[in-house]
Structure formats: structure tokens, C-alpha cells
Amino acid sequence: xxxxxxxxxxxxxxxxxxxxxxxxxxxxxxxxxxxxxxxxxxxxxxxxxxxxxxxxxxxxxxxxxxxxxxxxxxxxxxxxxxxxxxxxxxxxxxxxxxxxxxxxxxxxxxxxxxxxxxxxxxxxxxxxxxxxxxxxxxxxxxxxxxxxxxxxxxxxxxxxxxxxxx
Amino acid sequence: xxxxxxxxxxxxxxxxxxxxxxxxxxxxxxxxxxxxxxxxxxxxxxxxxxxxxxxxxxxxxxxxxxxxxxxxxxxxxxxxxxxxxxxxxxxxxxxxxxxxxxxxxxxxxxxxxxxxxxxxxxxxxxxxxxxxxxxxxxxxxxxxxxxxxxxxxxxxxxxxxxxxxxxxxxxxxxxxxxxxxxxxxxxxxxxxxxxxxxxxxxxxxxxxxxxxxxxxxxxxxxxxxxxxxxxxxxxxxxxxxxxxxxxxxxxxxxxxxxxxxxxxxxxxxxxxxxxxxxxxxxxxxxxxxxxxxxxxxxxxxxxxxxxxxxxxx
Ligand SMILES: Cc1cc2nc3c(=O)[nH]c(=O)nc-3n(C[C@H](O)[C@H](O)[C@H](O)COP(=O)(O)OP(=O)(O)OC[C@H]3O[C@@H](n4cnc5c(N)ncnc54)[C@H](O)[C@@H]3O)c2cc1C
Ligand code: FES
Ligand code: FES
Numbered sequence: 469x470x471x472x473x474x475x476x477x478x479x480x481x482x483x484x485x486x487x488x489x490x491x492x493x494x495x496x497x498x499x500x501x502x503x504x505x506x507x508x509x510x511x512x513x514x515x516x517x518x519x520x521x522x523x524x525x526x527x528x529x530x531x532x533x534x535x536x537x538x539x540x541x542x543x544x545x546x547x548x549x550x551x552x553x554x555x556x557x558x559x560x561x562x563x564x565x566x567x568x569x570x571x572x573x574x575x576x577x578x579x580x581x582x583x584x585x586x587x588x589x590x591x592x593x594x595x596x597x598x599x600x601x602x603x604x605x606x607x608x609x610x611x612x613x614x615x616x617x618x619x620x621x622x623x624x625x626x627x628x629x630x631x632x633x634x
Numbered sequence: 635x636x637x638x639x640x641x642x643x644x645x646x647x648x649x650x651x652x653x654x655x656x657x658x659x660x661x662x663x664x665x666x667x668x669x670x671x672x673x674x675x676x677x678x679x680x681x682x683x684x685x686x687x688x689x690x691x692x693x694x695x696x697x698x699x700x701x702x703x704x705x706x707x708x709x710x711x712x713x714x715x716x717x718x719x720x721x722x723x724x725x726x727x728x729x730x731x732x733x734x735x736x737x738x739x740x741x742x743x744x745x746x747x748x749x750x751x752x753x754x755x756x757x758x759x760x761x762x763x764x765x766x767x768x769x770x771x772x773x774x775x776x777x778x779x780x781x782x783x784x785x786x787x788x789x790x791x792x793x794x795x796x797x798x799x800x801x802x803x804x805x806x807x808x809x810x811x812x813x814x815x816x817x818x819x820x821x822x823x824x825x826x827x828x829x830x831x832x833x834x835x836x837x838x839x840x841x842x843x844x845x846x847x848x849x850x851x852x853x854x855x856x857x858x859x860x861x862x863x864x865x866x867x868x869x870x871x872x873x874x875x876x877x878x879x880x881x882x883x884x885x886x887x888x889x890x891x892x893x894x895x896x897x898x899x900x901x902x903x904x905x906x907x908x909x910x911x912x913x914x915x916x917x918x919x920x921x922x923x924x925x926x927x928x929x930x931x932x933x934x935x936x937x938x939x940x941x942x943x944x945x946x947x
Contacts, residue, residue: 469645489648489691492678504849505924517818519746525720526746531678535648536695566932584745606744 474538479547487534494518495533505545505579516607519580520544526587545579566622571612581607585621593629643682646662646689650696651887652946654780657692662782663901664690672755675747715808719748725737734822738769741830754808762798763834767864768856769824772840775813781806795864818934819845821926823919828910835859836903837911859906860895867891879924888917889890
């Protein structure tokens with residue numbers, strides 16, 4: 469099995485990493501690049517905790533190969549705020565809404581939830597409550613009961629639409 | 635899949651061929667040691683759990699010409715092996731014209747699984763519990779296959795010769811799916827029975843009928859999760875064809891379909907329950923499909939598109 473040095477574009481920066489074909493994207497992010505925001509929970513594609521965005525699309529990093537993501541734009545929770553021009557320490561509007569609405573308890577599901585919410589709002593900036601519930605259908609939360617998460621995403625949608633002037 | 639534990643992926647060689655011929659050659663050379671990788675949402679967890687053991691992984695991600703969706707000249711829809719479930723779900727032509735197929739895809743809860751997973755990957759997993767396979771079968775879909783001996787088209791029920799198996803021979807891959815045009819008076823309905831929406835179906839049904847001059851001209855009843863493979867309930871279909879779709883006849887056809895099942899007992903349901911609920915679901919799906927078929931017959935040629943399904947939804 470070949471070891472290769474490959475270049476990954478993560479959160480707007482290029483990283484070189486030594487990769488073997490059997491490395492998952494979550495192993496690359498967490499173990500090679502030290503980006504532990506994406507959580508690995510079920511490891512089999514069922515919980516959404518490991519969600520990151522690849523070329524803007526939500527990807528379960530536990531079930532994706534790192535090698536297949538080379539040369540693609542990867543966004544993790546660590547880079548979300550900066551991706552909309554926030555300074556270090558500031559939050560993205562979706563993150564801020566999660567804080568404001570108490571949508572975070574243990575926090576294990578939050579990075580995946582927030583990135584999935586971003587993918588949803590990028591595609592559909594004005595979702596109904598039902599569309600938010602459907603959009604987050606692949607993300608499990610064992611703490612909040614989901615209501616506050618859905619409230620937060622709807623509130624973030626309002627903020628983002630106002631910022632975009634639409 | 636929840637019983638799988640997540641461990642490190644075993645080592646393998648990884649290929650990203652640029653053409654179908656190269657992919658097919660790699661598969662042919664490595665035989666049982668090789669697997670195709672599409673979205674990976676099924677294959678990677680299985681490799682991590684050790685339930686699929688291969689040393690060669692042939693990714694289709696860079697093969698040209700496998701990611702397409704288009705209306706065929708005849709008015710059907712065609713899509714490629716790398717077309718994701720998410721892309722299909724968002725395709726207006728599919729939603730409006732092929733509503734039961736849309737419903738089968740839309741009810742999959744995980745958006746991530748739909749963004750990564752391909753419809754063809756769903757078919758190639760060859761689980762009898764796929765919701766997508768019966769939906770495509772009820773629309774008479776054909777599977778396009780390419781391999782060392784050239785290209786062929788396999789009608790859907792025949793794509794599954796036995797439990798967990800596909801009709802693919804050595805070195806063969808699926809390149810796409812063709813769904814023929816829908817005739818006047820066509821209606822279809824998808825229904826499944828699940829413990830929770832995130833779980834695998836206990837029973838999954840798509841029924842499609844063509845009604846003309848008050849009679850059922852064609853019936854398709856495709857069933858999943860109630861036999862070793864997805865199958866068409868041919869005796870039930872034969873009861874309906876040529877007849878008026880009365881309540882009594884639909885009830886008789888649903889009972890016939892239930893008799894054609896070969897269900898198992900497992901942690902989701904008993905065989906008896908699966909058979910009993912098949913009868914209920916088939917009857918409901920036939921009623922819905924017949925209602926939509928009548929709307930289609932009445933509205934045909936109006937500017938609302940070729941199928942009644944989009945109109946009644
Ligand atoms: C959380 C979750 C929920 C789900 N819910 C549902 C549901 O409600 N209903 C339902 O029907 N399904 C459901 N699925 C299943 C899902 O649709 C499939 O796992 C997925 O579509 C597989 O596609 P893939 O591209 O990821 O395939 P891969 O994992 O890449 O491949 C799967 C198998 O098919 C083979 N293969 C793939 N493409 C080809 C090809 N072109 N030629 C030959 N062989 C090929 C591979 O070798 C492998 O054996 C769910 C999955 C998840 C993770
Ligand atoms: S850890 Fe990837 S889906 Fe659960
Ligand atoms: S906050 Fe604990 S899992 Fe969601």
C-alpha cells in the first residue's frame with residue numbers, strides 16, 4: 469500500500485499530509501491535521517457527528533476516504549467563522565444562534581449539526597420548520613430533543629438573509 | 635448497520651481510472667479482491683467492520699461521463715452511475731413525472747447519505763430492503779452494464795438473481811439507468827413500513843398501473859424486504875391486467891401479492907407480520923396509483939406534463 473504526500477485544502481489553507489489509501493477523511497482531519505471539531509461517533513454513516521463540507525456538500529468524514537478529497541475545498545467547523553470574514557474568537561451566525569437558543573448541551577453533535585445547517589441554508593436560504601427538520605434528518609442529538617436546534621437554524625436563516633440584504 | 639463497530643480500515647490499493655474500460659479491466663484483473671467505490675457510504679463502513687474484505691478499491695469518481703441526468707428523446711429519464719440521490723431528488727423532471735421514485739428517494743432521512751450515495755450504489759448493494767430498487771422496477775427501469783464483453787441492458791428485477799447478488803459478471807460495472815417514458819393514464823405510488831424513518835424498511839412497495847378505457851392495461855407491483863431479493867408480484871399483476879380496478883379486485887390482487895412473498899423473521903418483524911402488512915400496503919398503493927392514473931388520463935396533453943402524479947401530490 470502506497471504512502472503519498474498529498475495536498476489538502478482545508479479551511480482555505482493548503483496542507484500537505486502523508487496519506488495511505490485506507491485513511492478516512494476524519495482520521496486525516498483529526499489525527500494528521502489536529503482538527504478535532506468533526507467528531508467520530510457511530511463510525512458507520514448513521515449519526516452525522518463527523519459531517520464536514522467538501523466542495524460545499526455535506527460529507528460523512530467517517531465514511532469517506534481522505535485520498536478522494538485531495539485538491540478539493542474542505543470546510544470544518546474550525547474554519548466556518550473565518551469563511552464569512554469573522555475574526556478569530558468571533559462566531560458564524562449559525563454558531564451564534566446555537567449559543568443564543570441553547571441548542572448546545574454536551575456539544576458532541578454540534579459541529580456536524582452546524583455544518584449541515586450551513587449546507588441546508590446555502591441551498592435553501594428561507595426554509596420552513598419542516599424543511600429544517602428534514603435537512604437535519606441525518607444528524608442525531610442525544611441531548612437537546614432537537615427543538616432548540618431547529619429554532620436556532622431558523623433564527624440563523626433570518627440573520628443570514630438580513631446580512632445578504634434579501 | 636448499527637451493530638458494526640468502527641475500526642480502522644484494512645490496507646488496500648486504490649485506483650482512480652479515467653475511463654469505464656480501465657475500471658473494468660482493473661476489476662477483471664483482480665477478481666474477488668476488487669470492489670468498485672462510488673459514494674462509499676455503504677462500502678467503507680462494511681470494509682471497516684470487516685464484512686467486506688477486499689484488497690483493491692476501484693473508485694469511479696474520476697471516470698468521465700458517469701455523472702449525468704437527462705430527459706431521453708422518448709420522454710423517459712436517464713441517469714449515470716455517479717449521479718447522487720440528492721441530485722435526483724432535486725431534479726424537477728423526476729419529481730413531477732416520476733413521483734413514486736421521488737417519494738422513495740425523498741423519504742431517505744439522511745441528507746448526507748443522499749449527497750454521498752448514488753442511486754446505482756444503492757442498487758448494487760443488492761439488499762432486498764432497498765426502497766429505490768422497487769421504485770425503479772415499477773417504472774420498468776433498465777440497468778446499463780459495461781464490461782469486458784461489451785455493453786448490455788438488464789431489466790431491473792433480473793438484476794437480482796439471488797439474495798445479496800447482482801447480475802454483474804467479472805469486470806462488469808453499472809454505467810447508468812434508463813427509465814422509459816410514461817404513457818397516458820399511468821399512475822404510481824410508493825409506500826413503505828418502517829420502525830422509525832431512519833431504519834431499514836420492513837416492507838417496501840411501489841405499484842404502478844396504466845388505465846385506459848376504464849381498464850387496467852398494465853400493472854407493476856414491485857416489493858422489497860419480503861423475499862431474498864426485490865421482486866415483482868407477477869400473479870397479482872396478471873389478476874389486474876385487462877380488468878376494471880374495483881375494490882374487490884384490488885383486494886384480491888393484494889392478497890395474491892402477499893402470497894408471493896417469502897419473508898423472514900428478524901429483529902424488525904416476524905414473517906407473518908411482513909406478509910400481512912404487504913397485503914395492506916399493496917392495496918393502499920394500488921388505490922393511490924389507480925387514482926393518479928385516472929387523473930393522468932383526464933389531464934393528458936394539458937400543459938401540466940405527461941404524468942398525473944405531479945398534479946395530485
Ligand atoms: C443513514 C443512511 C440511511 C439510508 N436510508 C436508506 C433508505 O431509507 N432507503 C434505501 O433504499 N437506502 C437507504 N440507504 C442506503 C443508501 O442509499 C446506499 O447505501 C447508498 O446509496 C449507496 O451508494 P454509494 O454510492 O455510497 O455506494 P458505495 O458504498 O460506493 O457502493 C456500494 C456497493 O455497490 C457497488 N457499486 C457501486 N457502484 C457501482 C457500479 N457503478 N457498478 C458496480 N458496482 C457498484 C460497490 O462495489 C459496493 O459493493 C441509507 C444509507 C445511510 C447511510
Ligand atoms: S461518525 Fe460518521 S456518521 Fe456517525
Ligand atoms: S448536544 Fe449532546 S448530542 Fe447534541
